[in-house]
Amino acid sequence: MTVLGEPRTADERRTPDRRGAVDGGAWRARARRWWPAAWGAVLGAVLFAVAHRAMPDDALISLSFARNLAEHGQWALTTGIEVHTATSPLNIWLLAALHLLTGGHAFLAAGALLAITLAATALWLRDLGGDRVALLGTALLASSPLLGSAVGLETYLAVAVLVGLVRYAADGRWLPAGVLLGAAVLTRPDLLAAALVALLVLLPGAPRLWRALPVGLAVALPWHLFAWWRFGSAWPHTVPIKGNGRGWFDGSFYLWNSWPDFFLVSFTGVTVVALATAAGGLAGAAWSLWTRRWVPVALAAGAVVHFAALGLSHAPPMMYYAGPPIGALAVALVLAADTVRWGWIVPAGLVAAGVAVSVLHGPGWADGLAPVRQNWATNPEYEAIARDLPTDGVVYSSTEIGALAFYCQDRGCTVVDGVLADPGRVDQRWVAPWRAERPWTALNYRHYRPPAPIPARWRLEMGPAEPRPGDWPITRAPGVHQVARLVPEG
Known part of the structure; x- marks a missing residue:
């Protein structure tokens, strides 16, 4: 892809394979094509090795649903008690499948899914912006102490789905974009806001993208119809749980307004890195809007609307709820920075800052305390x-x-x-x-x-x-x- 947001020609899509043949044959062509997947998988494995003992309690909710589904065929958090409170059915299905493939090792399944998710993200980033974008973008996501504190949840899956969606939408490929639109709904209901806004931004450059809407509906609708018939509600009960949220402390603290008085005080390093990443992504989107490069704009606009939707839902001040919008803004930053001479220094600096926060956290990871840990016990x-x-x-x-x-x-x-x-x-x-x-x-x-x-x-x-x-x-x-x-x- 030579210009972000513009569809590539058939000749451009064939260029990497042709170049590989000239430079050293089919093996080098395959290595050139698949190295981002290996890079993402390695980063996922390293991150999981660091963070697996410190996964948030909500991640163990996902693992419990996945184990009950894989071992007992039950949609249940507690074995034998079916309940419609799983926010991310796609995450649970994937964890359950990997649970079976790994011989019943739930934590290994979570690590495998993280590696696969980052591998797919890296491949799509290379398609969007080239080798440096794949290298830095995946590193920025994997090094984020905020996203790393949400390992086991659907956070990295949500970012991957959004990156894949804009990758295919930027090429005007409405069918895979539609499949990923449906996957976004199955990853998190609120992720639909980000996905629709991203498609809307890219629609003028690819008018047939509207066809992604019925495809997305066809992907997501069967589960919601089944849930409506089987559990009595098309949406999970977490929708009214978050919609009726009463706030923390004195009843006035929610996700959208807790950054200066709660997050910055309680998780200073993580919050500074997260806010700097968000600011960089917004600045990159502004630059991309000026230079008419629409993919960073699509990701950033979707992130802003997604965070606003979380705020309107009265989501509690659980910091990792902001993971998908922060991740989308991180990708927008890397894509925009790659178009500016020496711009790569900004995301590289954020990677170093994220790693520093995690290293300084030190033994906390092994003790069950991630950089952001908001649970009662480890x-x-x-x-x-x-x-x-x-x-x-x-x-x-x-x-x-x-x-x-x-x-x-x-x-x-x-x-x-x-x-x-x-x-x-x-x-x-x-x-x-x-x-x-x-x-x-x-x-x-x-x-x-x-x-x-x-x-x-x-x-x-x-x-x-x-x-x-x-x-x-x-x-x-x-x-x-x-x-x-x-x-x-x-």
Whole structure:
């Protein structure tokens, strides 16, 4: 691709293979074609080796869904209790498939998916901007301490889908663009905003791109029809959960307004790198708009609209929710910088800054604390709790559920919560108020039958307290020690 945003001719598409034949034959041509995939896969493997013990609790939610799907054929967070609270069905399907291919190794499946995702991203980046864009763009994504703190979630998958979408849309290839448009919806419902805006920006240069819309609908619709019939809602229950969010602390902290007073104070290095990347991506998009290079503009415009959609949804201040918009702006920055002499220095500097933040974080990764860790306990601490939980009744977790549900699958305990695992409690707390306040959702809930909450025998509480025999120590943050305590429910 010689000019970003302009379709390549057939001769241009054949150029790399022809050049490879002249320079040294088919082997060199293949190496030239596939080295970005190897580069992305290596970066993914290295990142996973660093971050696998520090995956966020929500990542263990995805792994739990994937394990139950692969091993039991259940759409369930807690084994035996089906629930419609998985935000990213595509991420779960891919994890479940890799879970089977790796012989039941859930963490290995997550690492394999990360490597595959970054490999695909690198290939598409090379197609968009050449070798240097593939090299720097993939490195910038892999070195981001914000994105690295979301390993195991659908964050890198979302960025890859957007990059692939604009890669094919820039060439006017509406069929693969449409497939990736549907994949964007299946990756995250809110990702549709970014995908549609990106297509809209590129549409004037490729008028047939409108055909991607029915293709995307054909890809995404079957799952939503199945969910509507099987679970009683075309969209997951996380939509009303986020739509009815009440904010943190004094009720006024959400994702969109927490950067100066919360993120910058609590996660200074990560926030500075993330904001610098976003600013660079926006500046690169402005430069690209001036020079009429539309791919960076499409990615940046989609990122802005996507973040705005997250803000309107009252998403809680979980920093990794901003991962896909920050990732899209990182790619926009690299693509724009490559068109300016010595412009590569800016993304290279951000790569160095991201690596420095991760290196300075040091032993925290191995201790289960990523640079951004907003959970009550680390995964090793949750594993220790699950090892001791009783198996003679359901345990209600008053805080988080992902790691507990994941490790209880191996140890015979059953854990639910009021947000994601127990469909009855999810209905009472989230879905019922959402339906009552929005009569226009009646058609969506036509097949919905509110379930009863699952009775619990025990309650797991977490917070500051004087330790007692039988309590588990937990680490809310470095230097902040609290306890988890099991008490009879009711």
